[in-house]
Amino acid sequence: MQIERGQARRRGHMRSRMLAVLTVVALALLAFALWRVGPAPHIEIEPGLPGIGPRTPLTVRLSEPSRGLGDYRIELVQGERTFDLVEESFRPRPFWAFWGPRELSSQVQLAVGRDSLADLQEGTATIRVVASRAGTWLRRPDPAIAELELPVRLSPPSVQLLSQAVHVRQGGSGLVVYRVGKSSVRDGVQAGDWWFPSFVLPGGAEGARYCLFAAPYDDPNGSGIQLVAHDEVGNEARLSFISTYTSRPPRQATIQLNESFMARVVPEILARSPEVEEQESLLASYLVVNGKLRRINAEALVELSRSSRPEFLWTQPFRQLGNSQVMASFADQRTYMLDGEAVDHQDHLGFDLASYRRAPVEAANRGVVSLARYFGIYGNTVVLDHGGGLMSLYSHLSSIEVEEGQSVEAGQILGRTGQTGLAGGDHLHFSMMVHGLPVNPLEWWDATWVRNRITRQLAGGS
Ligand SMILES: [Zn+2]
Structure with a gap:
């Protein structure tokens, strides 16, 4: 009896103590919650x-x-x-x-x-x-x-044209001289999707720039070619500056493909070009080489042009491969036929020059070797930087006799002609590029054109 009463008393004590603890906890929680503001975001x-x-x-x-x-x-x-x-x-x-x-x-x-x-x-x-x-x-x-x-900042950089008159031909090159305000951080010529950056005009006044640009071979009217200057917050000045634009539509050409040609060129290119993979058929592999690899190579040339020296490295006109015959000229739109069916379309953007087998290939002008290696569809290739964004390319070579970074003089031997890469026979595929865009080399081979359109323009601005 005694024991039972004692237990009941103890249970009662425990209950009230727990109640007190719970009350304290609840009050603490309430106080905490009422004061519990969120921290500053x-x-x-x-x-x-x-x-x-x-x-x-x-x-x-x-x-x-x-x-x-x-x-x-x-x-x-x-x-x-x-x-x-x-x-x-x-x-x-x-x-x-x-x-x-x-x-x-x-x-x-x-x-x-x-x-x-x-x-x-x-x-x-x-x-x-x-x-x-x-x-x-x-x-x-x-x-x-x-x-x-x-x-x-809401006003675009000032742009003042210094060139008197700028004449260009579709697929050709041009040079414009101008002056930009201090706020310009990026200026040059825009032609459709192509961007031609400018360089400081040697010996020019403050803000004087020159820009070597090209009229894209597939742009029939040149209306989109403009001088553009941007400041660092995105204000943009645009100026049309072309005096005359001569259309020169690309010509159509047909190339006959055959199994033996593809069987000769495709395995070599695939083996040396990790950018593309062998396909289920020889024709499919050929089309990947002629399409995808051609595009990859074209993009790499644009990238390469970004390292061009800011000043022209040459003073004399450019030369054509000695004693050579023109097999294909600039900007042919080619349709590739196989067994009477059109299987591909690509643009041919260089000159194909044939002389004799393993003929020596001379530098078209003074420059620095910016590429000397196997280069996709072009096979063994040398690219020379002539400065100002101007480069020349020599491809399908059987041998290369210069090294990247080396300076070369006009006429210096770069290698020998051959048929590496996508070549039907021993020949030199030669192209001139302005900031990576292939242009018609005929202009650069023409001393009068170079004097009137390039050298005089440069001198006129200083
Ligand atoms: Zn060619």
């Missing part, structure tokens, strides 16, 4: 350009890893004016909850500038991000604010 503002111009990309990142993001807005402030850019609302987790959905982070990509804000003025502007903090019944904390001040 972390805000990052990252502009894609060093200032605001026509359309500057902007990335804003927000994160709040505790109760999650609430509302935020992004605005641009200039003087008294505020432009609203973006607003978004999330629901942070309630203060009393330790579970449930929440948005931990958000990334916004937008563009700010004159294109979307017509009233924007030159000067400076502030990008401001205001992000609310999760509150409680009792507490409404101030929002987190991040600001970034940026310069606002």
Whole structure:
């Protein structure tokens, strides 16, 4: 009896003690929850350009890893004016909850500038991000604010043409001399998808530039050829400068393919070109070589041209391979026939010159060897840099006698003709390129043209 009464008393004590503990815990939790505001969201503002111009990309990142993001807005402030850019609302987790959905982070990509804000003025502007903090019944904390001040530039660089008259032919080359304002960070000639960068004009006044450019062989009217200058925030000046443009439509040519030709050239090219793989048939492999590998090689030549020396390395006109006969000239649009069926179309963008087997191949002019190796459809190839974006290419060689980086004089032997790569017989495939775009070499072989269109233009600007 005694024992039972004692146990009941002890149980009663325990119950009230537990109740007290629970009350304290509940009160503590309530107090904690009522004071449990979210931390200030972390805000990052990252502009894609060093200032605001026509359309500057902007990335804003927000994160709040505790109760999650609430509302935020992004605005641009200039003087008294505020432009609203973006607003978004999330629901942070309630203060009393330790579970449930929440948005931990958000990334916004937008563009700010004159294109979307017509009233924007030159000067400076502030990008401001205001992000609310999760509150409680009792507490409404101030929002987190991040600001970034940026310069606002809205006028494009000045461009002043110094060349008197610029005449070009479709598939040909040209040189233009001009002067740009200090804010230009990238200027040159745009012709469709082609970009021809400029160089400082040797001996020219401040801001004087020269640009060797080409009229693409497949551009019949040249209306898209313009001088373009960009500043660092994306303002752009454009100027048409071509005085006359002579159309020269590419000619049509037909190439007869046959099994023995493909069987001779395809395995060699595949074995030495890791960029392409053997296909299920000889014709399919040939088409990959003639199409995909041709394109890869063309892109590599554009890339190579980016390393061209800023000044011309030559003074004399260019020379043609001695005692050679022209087998195919510049810009033939070729249709490839196999057993009476057209199986492919490609543009032939060089001169095919035949002399005799293993004839010595001379440098067309002074330059530096920028490539000397097996080069896809071109087989053993030498590319010379003549400066200013001008390069010459010698391909299908049986042997190469120069090394990359070596300087060569006009007439110096580069190697011997052959039929490596995509070649039907021993010949030299020769091409001249302006910033990687093949151009008609006839102009460069013509001393009068070089004097009038290149040398005089250069001299006229200084
Ligand atoms: Zn050729």
